[in-house]
Amino acid sequence: MKRLMVTLLLTALAMAGCASSSDTLRLATTTSTYDSGLLDAILPVFEAKFGVNVEVVAVGTGQALSLGEAGDADVVLVHARAREDAFVAAGYAPARFDVMYNDFVIVGPEDDPVGIGDAADAVEAFRRIAAAQARFASRGDESGTNFKELSIWEAAGITPEGDWYDSIGQGMGSTLEFSQETGSYTLTDRGTFIAQQANLEGMAVLFGGDTIDANPDLRLLNPYGVMPVNGDNDDLAMDFVEWLTSVETQQAIADFRSPSGEPLFFPDSVEWRSGGG
Amino acid sequence: MSTYTLHGLRHAYGDRTVVDIPNLEITEGEVFGIVGPSGAGKSTLLRLLNFLEQSTAGAITFGGHAVPKEPPLEMRRRVTTVFQRPVLLNRSCRENLVFGLRLRDRDPDPGAVEEWIVRLGLEDLADAPARTLSGGEAQRVAIARALLVEPDALLLDEPTSNLDPHNVARIERLVSEVRSEQRTTVVLVTHNVHQARRLADRVGLMIGGRMVEVAPTEEFFESPKEEKTAAFLRGDLVY
């Protein structure tokens, strides 16, 4: 009797603790993807089609990849190319697939005290900010955005440190609020900035153009990749990747709009590029 | 010389008068016993005499000085009360003994303290936490604590009513001893008429806030003037 109880207890724990049952798919992704509302818009289609439940864990890129490494997530959808490739190289996923892209912009006080608006590229804009020691807020959370920012500093040959540079270790939303409050510049994905712009009085896109097509710096493009994790749930994970990159879903991504009616993501899968797109 | 003189002293809670004493004098060095049924106002009178409450009306003089509304600290510190239930601090016996002196910023005379410890029979318990004491031991500490500050007036509010006969005898002996040594004026409230007879020089019967009769002990017990006193001493219900 006692042994039965222990067995039952362990089974219950195992069931509660592990989500790798075949009717649930756990997707680890970044907060910026989740906060945009895109997943809420497209995931129900997948869930209906395959009769499964998708659990979304929205964390930083670093933790999303760690979840995949530990087998706690079945699929990883992030935007940090170098780390994605390393993830595949380490054997955690069979491959990485292009999904979509959007772009980064540099935002700050709308009067642009440093005058980065007419910079040739993002590197030049960052140089001007550093030269003027204007306040700059960094995500500092090893997110895809943070990696992009650091790569620009590197290209500019600058090690950002000092009183003017705040590494705040928080999500994009909090970083934008921080920037508004302190009058700082920051690098953000365009989608999150648009989504929050109503609350960010006094802030504007200072470098990166009004739309993605007007962005003068290709370096600021932000590609998203999806990776099915090698593990107990391979089949469903692969189904998800195929579905996400299919022309049909890619069209849905293209049609997705911010509440203010602007496109936030641009489809970019191989299927899309060779077929419908 | 009188320690206390009371004139038209009245104390009321709302419209219920609990103490109403037109005139009373308590002489220096005497033991004044107060007996009476519960609710007669005996404890309230003691609180007034210790300046712990302000009377509704009337005047008290203490040691020849009128007691003002807010008695000065020096005056307050010449009186102290030992209550029915000893309230000791969560410290050692010794610390409790000298606590009254500490409040007065006076350094205790170590010899005097040791003498008291011996006298109280607490040699083995002197450094024990006070909460380990029995009721009788605790009350002995409380009385010694009060006497160590050498008050002009020591007020005892039913000091032995929770104690066994052995401890009652011990404490009564203590009171009569110190009284002859220190010439402290003692006001003893007790429901035990025998105790009053054993210890007091004069006794007053208090009923319903009034002093029905005040007389030297012998006279009070042998030939009471008032019918109520006689009835009370017989053990009849009086009110």
Add this chain to the structure above:
Amino acid sequence: MCADMRGLVEAFTDALALLIAGDAALWEVVWLTLRVTGAALFIATLVGIPVGVTLGLSRRVPLRGLLIPLIYTGMGLPPVVVGLFVYLFLSREGPLGGLGWLFSPTGMIVAQTILALPLVVGLTMAAVESTDPALPLQLEALGATRRQVAATTLLEVRGGVSAAIVAAFGAIISEVGAVMLVGGNIAGETRVLTTAIVLETRKGNFALALALGVVLLLLAFAANFTFYRLEGRGRSA
């Protein structure tokens, strides 16, 4: 099992290595945590103990009936809500925006003081109320001034007051909501143990997160241990 144990063991080993190596960034975070929490606790104790003793001793404090439920509510204030209010007050557009305290250790101290104060007041008050109700009268009868009554009562309940301080310390050193919002988790400026743990976990740096967690637990343990010893000595004196 779904997650392998190796990850956990590895994280623990790495955490120990970090602690032993005395990582500079780690100690900077620890030091700031102690400064912020220490300052908040100091202010809360300085204000809270007299208020707690007064409320515990006197039944005639005006608005007592309103004050006490407020204090009890305050003892369970959600840190993130306190953080939100402090944020709004200290924000540039807020009434105290001119102070420039948002995203500074000072702002964090304000928030943590607000969290700690009701705990210190409430638990001190409860400790004082647990004393013999006849104690103040006996002390007065022995010739104590009002101040001496309060001081003696406070000494009587030193165990309870120590517990109040430890409880407040434990509550604020381990809270993340208020310091994250008000401090902003700026590296080297307002990053404390709890916000660093959140960040490092998000980054997937489990070893560092765990190392920080161990330090936090050790600090909480050290505080409890110290007060326990003090209390023990007080009792046997």
